[in-house]
Amino acid sequence: MTTNASKRQSKASGRVSLHDTILKDVQQKIVSGEWPPGHRIPFETDMAKLYGCSRMTVNKALTQLSLAGLLDRNKKWGTFVRAPHTISAALEITNIRKEVEDSGKDYSYELLLDRHRQVRKREAQLLDLEEDATIRQLRCLHYSDSQPFCFEDRIVNPLAAPEIEHVKFDADSPSAWMAANVPWNSAEHQIVATAADDRISKTLEIPAGSVCLVIERKTQNDKGYVTWARLAYPGDKHRLIANFTPTS
Amino acid sequence: MTTNASKRQSKASGRVSLHDTILKDVQQKIVSGEWPPGHRIPFETDMAKLYGCSRMTVNKALTQLSLAGLLDRNKKWGTFVRAPHTISAALEITNIRKEVEDSGKDYSYELLLDRHRQVRKREAQLLDLEEDATIRQLRCLHYSDSQPFCFEDRIVNPLAAPEIEHVKFDADSPSAWMAANVPWNSAEHQIVATAADDRISKTLEIPAGSVCLVIERKTQNDKGYVTWARLAYPGDKHRLIANFTPTS
DNA sequence: GTTACCCTTATGTATAGACTTTATATATGA
DNA sequence: TCATATATAAAGTCTATACATAAGGGTAAC
Missing domain, CATH: 3.40.1410.10 (Chorismate lyase-like)
Structure with a gap:
């Protein structure tokens, strides 16, 4: 897959990794209040389509945000913005x-x-x-x-x-x-x-x-x-x- | 690859994920002092062989520990236990x-x-x-x-x-x-x-x-x-x- | 001797695909 | 009606593979 390879390269040379971009995007939407607590965020598969990447890449970003406590993730239900930001x-x-x-x-x-x-x-x-x-x-x-x-x-x-x-x-x-x-x-x-x-x-x-x-x-x-x-x-x-x- | 599939299954049904097991193992070695600050831990490829899994799985564990501040990772050099545990x-x-x-x-x-x-x-x-x-x-x-x-x-x-x-x-x-x-x-x-x-x-x-x-x-x-x-x-x-x- | 180029190594990023797990929804049969 | 399959949906895990990047070493050309 040469086309895919070059696509990858051009994206990678954007200096910052894609999963990090996604992570920051989502975080921004949360802290800005655009996605309030309780909001269901797009499914992994949809975000993957949106960013034109594989599900694993989206998964990496969302998993990290989940570990950080910003997201609640449930099978079948989807991923939700977590309730109030507790002060760690x-x-x-x-x-x-x-x-x-x-x-x-x-x-x-x-x-x-x-x-x-x-x-x-x-x-x-x-x-x-x-x-x-x-x-x-x-x-x-x-x-x-x-x-x-x-x-x-x-x-x-x-x-x-x-x-x-x-x-x-x-x-x-x-x-x-x-x-x-x-x-x-x-x-x-x-x-x-x-x-x-x-x-x-x-x-x-x-x-x-x-x-x-x-x-x-x-x-x-x-x-x-x-x-x-x-x-x-x-x-x-x-x-x-x-x-x-x-x-x- | 049916043999591989069944192998995966049997491991997955061990209830706790493999990358998490690896993460905990490494963390334990660090906090117990067995791997003191500055110690170079095994390369991803070696740990992958050791656990009989792919490098990606090891990578997931080590990346998390690196984000958590327990490890310093450098290309070509390898992965090292981070200096003193700073109190967050x-x-x-x-x-x-x-x-x-x-x-x-x-x-x-x-x-x-x-x-x-x-x-x-x-x-x-x-x-x-x-x-x-x-x-x-x-x-x-x-x-x-x-x-x-x-x-x-x-x-x-x-x-x-x-x-x-x-x-x-x-x-x-x-x-x-x-x-x-x-x-x-x-x-x-x-x-x-x-x-x-x-x-x-x-x-x-x-x-x-x-x-x-x-x-x-x-x-x-x-x-x-x-x-x-x-x-x-x-x-x-x-x-x-x-x-x-x-x-x- | 220094520069330019290539090789190696270990981590970093990304992909496509397969299978698992959890949980809901819906249809089926007693 | 109620319990039981069955289908389905979404996240979780893992693999095999590919290419990128950073940093160092080596070698040959200048």
């Missing part, structure tokens, strides 16, 4: 409700503040926004058995996630809703220990100056930074746990 | 020296304590040891420009890592040496904010009761728990940063 099994600190309920306590949550305002300078830098941009600010408190458990202070960039504008966070907390509904490209966490400032000590009902574990998280999609959140946990009661194995 | 790019908090030097400061380190003693009850539980087992305890202080930067308190289980017994930690710090030389199966991190106790405040030269970020790490190989370490960083000066993408 290693450091799953998104799900405050689960955290509370796993410890056998009752979870509840209260929205303290929800307003639109102009960004501050530091925030504009942080989220790479114009100086006069408008953001939505949310503050809420997560309870464990009616004990304050975590104070969440968040700003959202409406430009990067317009669909959030219509959401009232009376039932679901912002972090829960966002984890389930907003796809992201990359996330950065910063973890720091601080002394509780005035607001935190009052809200969490702990003495001013006592110790807090603070996690700041910034997530990004292809339209820019979506949100920045600060989660403050009281004292040495809270532990972040992360498990690793060489391969995962 | 996401949360690389092992390398204190690098951390310091990346911030433009000079790194130095001082060994404060090195002794053998009987385990305490809590430690025996933690590392799953006999009540009367002996452990090696190490304490040291990492400096950033002659400022105390991190206080390390560590216990080592000689049964799980006998080679450590001969190492004097006068040049390399225990954490550096262990990161470079001790393969591990799994690691657990716990991150917590605490108020500095007496020892920590004196060692790190900070006021008693001021805020500390403490990381506790426990690593395990196939012989059991190797070591437990507590790293204390002073105040809100220290931040743990972790970056995520959906695939990595």
Whole structure:
């Protein structure tokens, strides 16, 4: 098959491998939200036709995305975009409700503040926004058995996630809703220990100056930074746990 | 090829796929230390013969391990076990020296304590040891420009890592040496904010009761728990940063 | 001696085809 | 009606083969 051989060559000399192209294409569609969680993606055979390649090549790309946790694959059913992007099994600190309920306590949550305002300078830098941009600010408190458990202070960039504008966070907390509904490209966490400032000590009902574990998280999609959140946990009661194995 | 077909069938009905078996075998050899970092593993063609399968099947396994970061693969040279297991790019908090030097400061380190003693009850539980087992305890202080930067308190289980017994930690710090030389199966991190106790405040030269970020790490190989370490960083000066993408 | 060219080696990519496994859908017979 | 075949669909595994690519060595021409 000389024609096929030359076809292969011309494609290979495109410098980047075909299965990698396919992988990136699919990943892009997922993180951009074009293929939302639950969406059934084309069958291997169809994608093979689409890219003019063999099924094995498509299979290689999809298998990798499945291992990476972006896809769920089922025989006969097909391949589906996986539910919310969990923040890697290693450091799953998104799900405050689960955290509370796993410890056998009752979870509840209260929205303290929800307003639109102009960004501050530091925030504009942080989220790479114009100086006069408008953001939505949310503050809420997560309870464990009616004990304050975590104070969440968040700003959202409406430009990067317009669909959030219509959401009232009376039932679901912002972090829960966002984890389930907003796809992201990359996330950065910063973890720091601080002394509780005035607001935190009052809200969490702990003495001013006592110790807090603070996690700041910034997530990004292809339209820019979506949100920045600060989660403050009281004292040495809270532990972040992360498990690793060489391969995962 | 009917004989081949039936051979395939009989293998496939072994319930677990061949490439996965190969992957696990290689991984086991690496984490057990049988194939140490730098070791050249057999060529694809040889492993194919060894397992009585095609090169593609071996390739699938090795490619995955390479993506997972356990192997380095080079054309013409072959495939090598990758250098020290870094603690996943996401949360690389092992390398204190690098951390310091990346911030433009000079790194130095001082060994404060090195002794053998009987385990305490809590430690025996933690590392799953006999009540009367002996452990090696190490304490040291990492400096950033002659400022105390991190206080390390560590216990080592000689049964799980006998080679450590001969190492004097006068040049390399225990954490550096262990990161470079001790393969591990799994690691657990716990991150917590605490108020500095007496020892920590004196060692790190900070006021008693001021805020500390403490990381506790426990690593395990196939012989059991190797070591437990507590790293204390002073105040809100220290931040743990972790970056995520959906695939990595 | 250096350049140009070819050979070798080991991994990398891609293909076409065969068979397996899991699960649904549909028809068949008691 | 219900259980049981049977067909079908899609992913999973594996093979044999082919060519590409990277890196090194060797050799002959200049």
